[in-house]
Amino acid sequence: MSNIYDFTRSYSLVRRYVLFTFKRFYGEYMVNGRENIPEKGPVIFASNHLNALMDALAVISTLPHKVPIVYLARADYFKNKKIAKILRFFKILPAFRMRDGVGNLEKNHGIFEECVDVLDHNNALGIMPEGVQSGLRKLRPLVKGIFRIAFTAQQKYDTQPGVKIVPIGIDYEDFEKYGKHIIINIGKPIEVSDYMAEYNVNPVNATNQIRDRLRDDLIGLSLHLDTEKHYACFETATKVANTAIVNEYKLPDKTLSRFFARQKIAERLISLENKKHEITERLDTLCTEYKENMKKLNLHSWVLEKKTYKIKPLLLTGLLLLVTLPVFVIGFILNMFPFFLPDAIRKLFKIKFPGGVSSVRFGLGMISFPIFYLLQGIMIYKRFNGDLWNLIIIIPLQYIFGKLSFLWYKSYKKLLAKVRYRKLQHQNSQILVETRFLHEQIIQIVQAS
Secondary structure, three states, X not given: OOOOOOOOHHHHHHHHHHHHHHHHHXXXXXXXXXXXXXXXXXXXXEEOOOOOHHHHHHHHOOOOOOOOEEEEEEHHHHOOHHHHHXXXXXXXXXEOOHHXXXXXXXXXXXXXXXXXXXXXXXOEEEEOOOOOOOOOOOOOOOOOHHHHHHHHHHXXXXXXXXXXXXXXXXXXXXXXXXXXXXXXXXXXXXXXHHHHHHHHHOHHHHHHHHHHHHHHHHHHHOOOOOOOOOHHHHHHHHHHOHHHHHHHOOOXXXXXXXXXXXXXXXXXXXXXXXXOHHHHHHHHHHHHHHHHHHHHHOOOHHHHHOOOOOHHHHHHHHHHHHHOHHHHHHHXXXXXXXXXXXXXXHHHOOOOOOOOHHHHHHHHHHHHHHHHHHHHHXXXXXXXXXXXXXXXXXXXXHHHHHHHHHHHHHHHHHHHHHHHHHHHHHOXXXXXXXXXXXXXXXXXXXXXX
């Protein structure tokens, strides 16, 4: 049997296609810190775990094409032999947990040995050190398996540089929806050799030290809302105060600036919870009322960032959308079946697991779109008696029109929100007045923290 880290031609082709489609699943795909990826040697890429398959693909997408990376995934995915074979093709190994049965835990010895073998041959491993995904924007406690593998592989180098752990923080604008942003922050490598002298004397102490280092690095690279009681409040506050904090730090209004601002808000809120319980409770009450009101108003927080929206720009936007309506219609017709089919299949077979909605949408869409584009392209080609070059042009045009249609729809939804907001203002909506007051109060507490 071939080694799992072998870089075959079939794997190379599939990987190229998967990553090509993955990057287009998101409206903005951003990577920071590529220079921190080691050029060679045994490396463990360790990221936060928020969104099932998408997390692993996010990490893989940052690596040079010919760098094979072997991943560990939950063992229950491997129960079906055919699926297990497919997962191994994609260089994924099972990791057994207590919930998989105490008897199965012994199987981890063989898996860990295979992981060490991957590193011994100067290849890369991908591990989610939290062990499980939370679906929350916070880092869970790190399990020890990653460090056991790292120290075992490092023993051949002893205290000389060898195995490295590269921390990676992933941030999703939305865990489920297509067309949102993804930010992948790559941190500086952690040299396992720096902890090897201590490991030779006290393995437990060395493991705790490197675990704390990795945890701190991951927190610095991701959004960490470190609270149990007030998580919903903190999540709301980071959205409400985002623009205000961007302006406070005099940052450009860009996605990365907004991520940085949310990190700063999280730090302030954690400090507030630890030091000023009464103000935190008041903020929680404000955020709860704010969310309820926004749901009644059917608005999003970004709409309240302006006091009002002038009628002339709204009319011009509406006119532009009207003129470009045919583009939306064409794009919608050409893409509606492959776009909605994955959700229909997911609901039909009741496919639902934490963080898995976007993974299922992406996985099924990766198959449905090319099939429909090819079939529709052939139908159009035959209908208009074109030549082969027409067919070659028609297939990518379907994707382009689909993208334009989606952008049109986003603009349309934003216009509707602005018009609704303006209408509520003219109606002197009391609930809108109350919500604006809550919005300002939340920002004031965050800024004063």
